[in-house]
Amino acid sequence: MIATTDELLPIKQSDDVVRVRQAVRVQAVAAGLGLVDQTKIVTAASELARNTLDYGLGGTARIETFTGSRTRGVRLTFEDTGPGIPDLDRALTDGYTTGGGLGLGLSGARRLSSEFHIHSVVGEGTRIMIARWK
Numbered sequence: 001m002i003a004t005t006d007e008l009l010p011i012k013q014s015d016d017v018v019r020v021r022q023a024v025r026v027q028a029v030a031a032g033l034g035l036v037d038q039t040k041i042v043t044a045a046s047e048l049a050r051n052t053l054d055y056g057l058g059g060t061a062r063i064e065t066f067t068g069s070r071t072r073g074v075r076l077t078f079e080d081t082g083p084g085i086p087d088l089d090r091a092l093t094d095g096y097t098t099g100g101g102l103g104l105g106l107s108g109a110r111r112l113s114s115e116f117h118i119h120s121v122v123g124e125g126t127r128i129m130i131a132r133w134k
Contacts, residue, residue, distance in 0.1 A: 045130075048128055049103070059081065060079050062076065068078040072134040078128045079128075081123065086122050092110065109130060112132075
């Protein structure tokens with residue numbers, strides 16, 4: 001499986017969250033995802049970009065588009081060097097929040113994705129990879 005596009009975007013301020021969301025939509029269309037799948041990956045990207053900014057203290061979003069004959073879709077990787085997540089199981093539980101939100105960011109992103117992988121080390125940061133495949 002070879003990515004046909006690979007874009008790295010900074011997430012340092014609120015405007016960057018909007019830019020990530022817009023770039024993901026463009027790449028989801030380019031990958032041939034239908035409207036429902038586009039909406040799912042863009043929504044998940046928005047949640048994770050916001051988390052990267054608010055909880056990870058900024059980081060990056062990598063957008064990879066796959067348009068091969070057998071595999072079509074978008075894979076996103078969000079990385080930060082923030083404080084990390086001390087209890088992943090709890091953080092992935094609906095309703096759990098350390099902020100003022102609904103506590104649906106991580107668990108919602110997981111539900112909206114075809115693939116979801118998270119790695120976090122306290123004091124070192126977090127990496128979350130999601131993908132939506134056609």
